[in-house]
Amino acid sequence: TGHDWGYGVEDGPSLWHQNYPIAKGSRQSPIDILPQTASHDPSLGPIALKYDQCTSINIANNGHSVVVEFEDSDDRSVIQGGPLDNPYRLKQFHFHWGGKGCRGSEHTVEGHSYASELHLVHWNAVKYETFGEAATAPDGLAVLGIFLEGSVTDFKSFNPKCLLPSSLHYWTYLGSLTTPPLHESVTWIVLKEPIAVSEKQMSKFRMLLFTGEEEDQRMRMENNFRPPQPLKGRKVRSSN
Numbered sequence: 161t162g163h164d165w166g167y168g169v170e171d172g173p174s175l176w177h178q179n180y181p182i183a184k185g186s187r188q189s190p191i192d193i194l195p196q197t198a199s200h201d202p203s204l205g206p207i208a209l210k211y212d213q214c215t216s217i218n219i220a221n222n223g224h225s226v227v228v229e230f231e232d233s234d235d236r237s238v239i240q241g242g243p244l245d246n247p248y249r250l251k252q253f254h255f256h257w258g259g260k261g262c263r264g265s266e267h268t269v270e271g272h273s274y275a276s277e278l279h280l281v282h283w284n285a286v287k288y289e290t291f292g293e294a295a296t297a298p299d300g301l302a303v304l305g306i307f308l309e310g311s312v313t314d315f316k317s318f319n320p321k322c323l324l325p326s327s328l329h330y331w332t333y334l335g336s337l338t339t340p341p342l343h344e345s346v347t348w349i350v351l352k353e354p355i356a357v358s359e360k361q362m363s364k365f366r367m368l369l370f371t372g373e374e375e376d377q378r379m380r381m382e383n384n385f386r387p388p389q390p391l392k393g394r395k396v397r398s399s400n
């Protein structure tokens with residue numbers, strides 16, 4: 161897949177530091193969230209999501225996840241408020257999931273993993289010219305994390321607008337990309353309430369391949385999640 165990293169035994173998360181030394185940095189993601197330790201910060205307002213005119217461009221299997229890209233030439237789809245000083249533009253969303261059972265999310269809550277985790281990636285177009293420039297700036301990116309919990313209900317196609325849980329209460333902390341190059345440029349906003357996803361939908365993820373269709377040894381795409389990283393003194397804040 162043209163990348164020097166993956167989720168296997170030879171190229172998985174424990175080896176990423178060899179090519180990406182920042183893997184041992186001071187604000188790496190994901191983390192294990194401890195609700196009791198998260199400090200409630202009354203100054204943290206609600207997050208506001210404006211996805212009503214979201215224009216998806218394509219959906220792709222980038223060899224590590226399934227990614228839906230959006231048109232980001234203007235502020236039609238943005239997240240703002242909460243810990244953010246500016247509106248951040250929606251660039252793409254993608255998922256992380258496990259093989260069988262409930263492991264699969266990247267963030268965990270008191271050691272509890274969910275079946276999958278949806279990441280909506282946004283960038284600070286007020287301060288930076290391009291996504292690439294924002295991706296290396298400490299306040300360049302904001303990723304909204306939403307847990308997906310296996311359940312029997314089914315749900316409509318992936319449209320960020322209708323994909324949100326009823327409550328937008330969140331935890332927030334300063335972190336990084338969870339995949340190489342692991343830039344420490346992400347303000348993470350993780351919603352407390354998971355959304356339901358059916359086993360049928362989960363099985364669709366697992367049909368995706370890490371390898372190209374034409375490659376002989378077909379690698380099923382599963383377990384594409386990085387384990388929790390050390391907090392290193394960071395504070396996790398909780399919205400009201």
Ligand SMILES: NS(=O)(=O)c1c2ccccc2cc2ccccc12
Nearest residue numbers: 224225279281301303336337338339
């Ligand atoms: N897991 S992740 O959200 O850190 C992530 C990104 C985060 C910020 C910017 C770009 C990102 C691209 C990703 C591509 C594949 C998987 C995770 C990715």
Ligand SMILES: [Zn+2]
Nearest residue numbers: 254256279338
């Ligand atoms: Zn992600």
